[in-house]
Amino acid sequence: MPTPQNDARTADRAAAQTTGPTAKPANTRVLTAAFIVLIAVTTLNGLYQRGLDSGIPLYYTSIGDSATVGGTLVAIFTIASMIMRLVGGRITDTTDHIHALLAGMGMLLVGAVLPAIWPNFAVVVVSRIIQGCGFAFASNVISVLVMDTAPKKKLGQRISYKGIGTSLAMMFGAAIATWLLATCSYRVFYAAYALMALAGLVLVLLISCTKEIETARRQDAQLRAAAPRRKVGWRETLASYKLPQAVPYTVIQLLRRLPKGACLSFMLVYAKHNGFGTGALFFIVAGLATLICRIVFAGAFNHVNRWVLLPMMLIDVLGFGLLAIWPNWGVLVFAAICYGCSIGVMSPALKTLTSQSVGKAHWGVANGELQFMGDIGRALGAFLGGVCIDMTSQSHIPLIICLFAVVASVLTAIVLAVGGRGAH
Template sequence: MTTSTASLWTKNFILFTISNTFLFSGFHIFLPTLPVYVLHQGGTSTDVGLLSAIFVFCAILVRFFTNNGIKKWGKKYYLYIGCILCFVAAISYILATTVPRLLSLRVVHGLGFGIATTLYAAIVIDLIPKSRRGEGIGYFGLGTTLAMAIAPGLGVWIVDNFSFTSLFIVATLSQILALLCLSLCSIPDDRSIQAETQEKISLIDKLVEKELLFQAYLALLFGICIGGVLNFIALLAQEAHIANAGAFFLMCTVCIFLSRLITGRIFDKKGPAWVLFPGTILFLLGFVVLAQSKSMTSFLIASSLYGLGYGTIFPAVQAWMFNLVSPAKRSAASATFYNMIDIGNGVGSIVLGILAGKLGYASIYWCSAIIMGIFFLSYTWFVIQQKCAAANNLDDIEAKG
């Protein structure tokens, strides 16, 4: 089968992408609303911080046991477990009338989300033709982008016009639809195969697949920079006296969508360097412009650059990691990718937050630009090393010939 005729838009791929979109919608709808709910229930700003920290910690923790879960249940049924945990958390928020109950449910939600995100990414690779992997990952990620664009605003609208109970009902329906679409997919039961291929893995290897150390390092740097935008962009807008910070995310989402329509095909035809180099430059420039933004115009230009860079780098690094491992290690590769993104996000939120307290919020984005500069230089060094190694191998072959 040729690259041009390899079938990407199968029933399974479409349903699986829709299912992932609904799962992420049930996550993003809570990002701007649960902190408000915590305060509404008598919580403090510290409790709001714990809300995010507990969720991220549990998502990372459960990925240490990804191989154990797959070995016991297989990818298909382990994914069901993750989605069911997300459903249980969403519907149980209705009963979380105290902060301790809410925080305990974030444990359940974090565990379910950690399992589900890892397995969605690992399974969808099996549904995408190898010749169209970059393109397929890009399209698959559009569902997440759509959820990120619509769900937070929808959540705020529901709370403002109805109630928190209505919010939890909508989030629960989103998880039900994710499960329904998943149940309609024809995913083989691979428990027997996984049981034969699984090996004993060290604690470090559960955090980072050893074949992907450099790619994990790049994902960590990328995650740190993401944390700075997600957590502090509204505060930067206030500091710079820019109204309507939400416009940043709207423009950003449009640009992420556009970039993913194009860069996946380039990745498949040319390789990761052809998208990572321009993507990194755009991402870096986005932070430079953002750090100097004093008007809505510059704010939106920064958003466009950030969105184009984000939409290029995220799926490219993810697809690159999947291409470097055997099918048996795709779940480990997926766990590595999301672990590094989440750890970077968490570390970035803390370190950059401290920096902002001392130097102002613009300093966060100057620091992020420097980090992406390190990303660019590191990847440049990697590509040069790869080319030198390939040239040496060619010389050895010619010498022997």
Template sequence: MENHQKEKLFNKGFISITLINFVVYLVYYLLMVIIAVIAQDNLHATLGQAGLASGIYIIGTLLARLFMGKTLELIGRKKVLRYGSLFYLVTTIAYLFIPNMGVMYLVRLLNGFGYGTVSTATNAIVTAYIPKSRHGEGINYYGLSTSLAAAIGPFVGLVLLDKTDFKFIIFFSIVLILLTTIACLIFPVKDIEITKEHRALLSSWKLDSFIEKKVLFISSIGFLMGVSYSSVLSFLASYAEELNLTVYRSFFFVVYALIITFTRPLTGRIFDSYGENAVMYPSYIFLTAGLVVLSFSTTGWVFLLSGALIGLGYGTFMSNGQAVCLKTSDSHRIGISLSTYFIGLDLGLGIGPYLLGELRNFLSFQEVYLVAAVLPVLCIVLYGLFYQKSLNYFKVNEVK
């Protein structure tokens, strides 16, 4: 206990990279929640096309994570962070020049690649500043930057959508990314040293150089959770309009943020003290409950209650899934492990809007949210049956 207290978590490096990560994710979520509306209103896209405009961004992110997980350690985390932030800035500026849906898809794809590069770098860099005995707590505090961005970003995006226009929102985003880029150029990144053997493996085109097999299972669970939560990110604004609850749609994410802020430190300590199962199972249950409540919302307070439950569900899972990756990975493969995890999560967020948008042609919004609520239930079953078996499998093979 004494050693735990002596290891300082809130050091300068931890705080700095957490703030950088917050702004990177803030702009991502800010644009994600409005882009479908902009595509429909400004470019006359169908709901399915608008969903694809949201989702194709995540495909770009996925490609970045796939290649940057290994590149982080090969060319250094510092270079990936700095060049990635510059690319993120340039592709954000490109939103000012979108005449049709074809260009929209291209800009979204490239901007997603920029975001994926920077966020993959920050997710790996922060691990160097977290004491090993406080992985769960540290990742949960760091994850608070992501979860708060997931709440504040949509809130800011929807408020700006109501009060301003698309160009103003883009200029606002450019300023935020410019400040982040300057911070990335200044921040003193710790590159890790790798052995010749590890460098040879990372330089190859073997599957192991792109994917960490140890975290494939939790990454698959992340995919299902991402598909489920994408229903909220992509269609909440349209759903609130249908319910005549537009005044509450921005506050939905405020409630989400407040719940995460108050519960995140506690879930991190529970993870470190009692293990991942103590936080994972409740996260699946809360997300299911939140989506069911959302599907039956008719009044403002029920609508906001669903935001609290979804925050306890998806918000808790997102950072603790990351902590699971740290717990099971070797130090020289942390970058690849985290990129593998976020590939699953991002793929779910990317495919989800299109799949659920197409379902909307046959189902009501209420029914779409009920379909999304089934996925965390499936996660409970899969996690209960296979999580421990997957850990045991790799332990046995390591011994051999």
């Protein structure tokens, strides 16, 4: 019985035979006009997600509602996003990427326009589902489209540079949302994010006719046409998600997000508890460190070794361990740098290793599974971190994050030693 992996390899070979000279990318440069636009769309997508996730709870708290209301709306977005990461991965692999990306950006637009017109709670709940689906779908398609248009030998570099957009969103997403709510009405707040989604949609339309994108779309169409034709039922659809080569990397993605989920959820609480002000400096420094790593080390990701993941996990142990021992501003900044460097290296490394471990025909599913496992890890880190803090003290937050990083590092070493070889 043919497996999805065998089908992908057959399709790749058949496409190479049928496409002839067009099998090579139209442009072998890393930084092209279309790719720079995709970075811009990634930035808009990230600002949309981070801004709404931070701004909506802030608004409902400011009008006297409980924190549970804002938290529930964030949870609704997250659950919708997690489901769409898996469903959208399969759709991405079987449809035109530009059409899929336009659909994702369209969902983001609708998800912001509805509450801008009718900002009542029921509409906001529905819009959060649409926003979560749109964000997950669009971000997955962008990742696949970036890989699809990359010169083969510079895949890792493209993935790393694409993360610049995510770093910028990390640095400015919450700040923009806070400013909008302080200066505008709730309807205008949503209208601003609708304009972001509209700008992203227009940018996608502008690059859809470029030679680089047209070449990639033609190759993908030939790849799908060359794939073995047979009836696709629910069994075959489920079988397409079976990617054993990618399992070690999806497990490591879950593990690395455990300490990061606790950090994202509770570092602001720790900063306030210790008198460090709002703690926003931590994430600004972390975002800057992430950005620098993605730019400086981008070329190294073209030939990344899977064992680089372990020291990048251990760097979190160092940063948060020192903060637990010496809680002061200087060490807080150092921990933020460690945290940012860990993200800046591990995120593109994992995406590159995962994409290299599976056939091109399964990039959408593999990327969706990677992000899905990351969402689970972040949620577990936030939940378990909260339990540990309630059992101890807010002053122990860095120690708890450090211990999560220790456990994640040990398990990562085991996964790399036992399962890493089978991933290639």
